[in-house]
Amino acid sequence: MHDISLISTIALALSAALAFGLLAKRVGLSPIVGYLVAGVLIGPHTPGVVGDLKIAGQLAEMGVILLMFGVGLHFSLKELLAVRSIAVPGAIGQSAVATLACTGLAVAVGWTWQTGLILGLAVSIASTVVLLRVLMDHGSVNTPEGHASIGWLIVQDIIAVLVLVLLPPLAATAGDGVSLWQTMGIALLKLALLTAIVLLAGARFVPWLLLRVARLRSRELFTLTILVMAICVATVSYVAFGASMALGAFLGGMVVGQSKVSEEAAADLLPMRNVFTVLFFVSVGMLFDYRVLLESPALIAGVLAIVLLVTPLAAFTIVIAGGHSLRTGLTIAGGLAQIGEFSFIVGDMATSLRLLPGTGRNVLVGAAIVSISLNPFIFRGVLSLEPRLAKWPLLARWLAGRGQKLGARANEAMAHRTEDPGAIVVGYGPVGQTVTRLLTEFGINPMIIETNVDAVLELQQRGQQALFGDATRKEILRAAGLESAAYVVVTVPRAEISLRIVQAAREVAPVVRILTRAEYINGSEAFMRAGAAIIRYDEAESAAALAEALLQDIDVPADRIDALVGGIRKELSPARDGRKMEL
Template identity: 45%
Template structure:
């Protein structure tokens, strides 16, 4: 019997061509995602031969965005989001404003209307969450402070974009576009009130009800012992909550999936949930990049090369420079500023949605969508190159006296207050990192009455610790000045509780140079890294999986002895 197999054809073509071109790109020492984009161009309508279903590919890509954001939420706690609010919130809003102004200025020069320029500038201002996550994961910095700041920044951008998508239709008439009859006569203030009410209602529901309900459901399914049901529950939660959030609260699929992951993180099964959903996340992420390539029209590169170059200049250089200056102005290190600016040097899914809405409302010409797609393709393909440039820039800044002066002029959080009791700065523990592990270590030290000084990159955390009366210094402990301020010369022990192992050797070398008798305790997740640190006599090295196994074994042995009154054989 005849039947429609366009869905199967689209998935098979996207994954098949994605594999072939991804393999070729990897062999050519290029990122695999460049191959995925090329595969999309090949099976897209702009090139001869087989053409996949663009509409279906777009929907499959939307699932990929949901699963990717769900995975981020599983690794991103509410505390992490709250900790970076003081940089992510003002930084993202100001960066969107600056990038939008650049786009509007260029559109005005081209003779576009005010509304067209506004939509065009907004589309150039918001980065792709999927591209950002892939870049951070490949470099192993997703769970670091800089990674959390970048993700928090993108969450704020998503919230702003959701607000823009709701406000554009009622504002279209005043901006020179067409007015939807359903939006005619609707008050702007009423629209704002409804939008903020929906977003606030969604967040409250997820934090109050979702944090209890969804982890409980996941636990009930896990008790059945069925791996298939558990995987199904995880995927259903990601896609179902994302869909419901859009239908009931008007927020985006991506934001709904992100909060779904955050509430499920409260469950003890969150690591298993992340592991079970990883293959699907990777497969649908490929579909996302292929679908972006399918929308591209190569003719725009020939017909309007100068326009394309100007668009890419705003995306890669303009808004990245704005983000860099904003992060530095907020008194964060140059490394943080570089990582955030490199993360934002591309555009993606929300840009396409904004462009489509702008065209449907008669605000932006079709030429704008072609330019946005060209900018997205080129900026996504060049994003790995932008990240690679950050390394030599960091080396230059590390050796530049001018850069050091510009970065942190008279920073009050970079020095211990004079009010700190000097008796607590002799024989103390220097604790590097105040994340989930560092907090527990600090609590244990406080309970035992052991003095300690915290060295932490997150300025907000340092400020909070000082208000609690805990000595703390803001900065990267890989820099000698930070450890000197923590009085490492008089310390008994250096405890490195941060997951950022890149600067561990510099921390230990500096500590030993200033205090040859100091003991060091290091945290790592890698066997190879642990072995290398032991060879370099880094002190006591703890591997997360080993310590978990030791704790479980000790519990088993203690329980056995208690029950049987003897040692197990």
């Protein structure tokens, strides 16, 4: 009979992952929890069917390669630089606090400080997959606080990569004296050489190769090319440079990400990466021995306290101390209250190098299962604290003072601008972002006025003109360059604020063309008297959008839908409305 241990292990792992992933999703948990539990149940430490642990470990290594390749593929230096003022110091500070807390805990339970330090490094890194999921569920991905959270995770990913580089020389020297620094220096030189070869030589060859394979219009060959690059760069990094496969895969992904066909590469790799990532989580669960938790309850409780309390509090304190918004601090704090894939990667490597005992890996898995399960609820709970915290006088005064200082520095940078704006956009929510994109696309240079200092700083670091301040104040409008602008577009949803902005803009620039958003149709007369040329009403647009959706659902012809929806808009529009902006 043929040896089908590989096939049977894959079948068992994927079947268990599917069953428990569906169950986890059904009860409102992350599927990752289901994958980990599936691994525990088919592992050697629980009764019943047992998968082949050795084969599962190799499949997990493949999962790590594809996972890290995907991280490198989506790594954006531009996105990181846009939020560097909060992400870089914040992630480093929060990781340091969590690592030191975990080191102290490890020493308290009888471990060496060196072992505690490595456990702390693993505990300090949150899961990118889990964070992105909670941001998507709350519609926060494309917000300033969402961008700051993602930038924070990018810095944590970089820290994890550096840890993966330094663990082998640390193990080789057992942490002793001059030989440690010498070995680490050699390892860093090898890393620099590997990075130079992959990024410089690969930056020319890989995009050239991918473009030519793509022109062959063979999806199989294109996918195969991506897979070969991921596996071969990882293998060469390990064999020739002594680096981890995870690091090599990350660098390979960065190179492919520079290609013009990087989005197609990411799409082709995604199904395969998802499957092997599931196998990675299942294999981690298979290694989990629940008996260790019964033997070391103080250690698991302490690690959970660090993940769920110390890390979020440290992140929140750092963000608030930097003068950033309360919502940004709460979003980052809630999102970081979990650990995941990078913690496992660091923990597995440290365990294989005998730098971390098996107990440490089991503690990481147990903490991950609990923290990932609780994270959606923790995230919602933390965000719900915003109204209460905003009422604290001391915190409110601190945030206002620090925000004003950051905003003043940001506005000083705008005072030296060399180009006057063609339009002023007030507010940078979803509507403001859309208007800004369209203005830029049609060659009109916008200046954005926003009261969220984090949004202003991010926009400026991306090269966009932005000013911090209240647009109802005439001096802010003058500083924005309103007198030289042709348009003012007010995207603020609240009617009383929008009306005051329109009034102030009309006093500063009597001939500027003002387009504004308003909540209700019955407020049209006030906006017209204030000087708005074009008014668009949330009430009318909602009626038109719902009517269009209903008509599409009952299969009304497209031309008939356009006519009916146009009629609804006309019916709900006040008698006087200015002509449309010509772009």
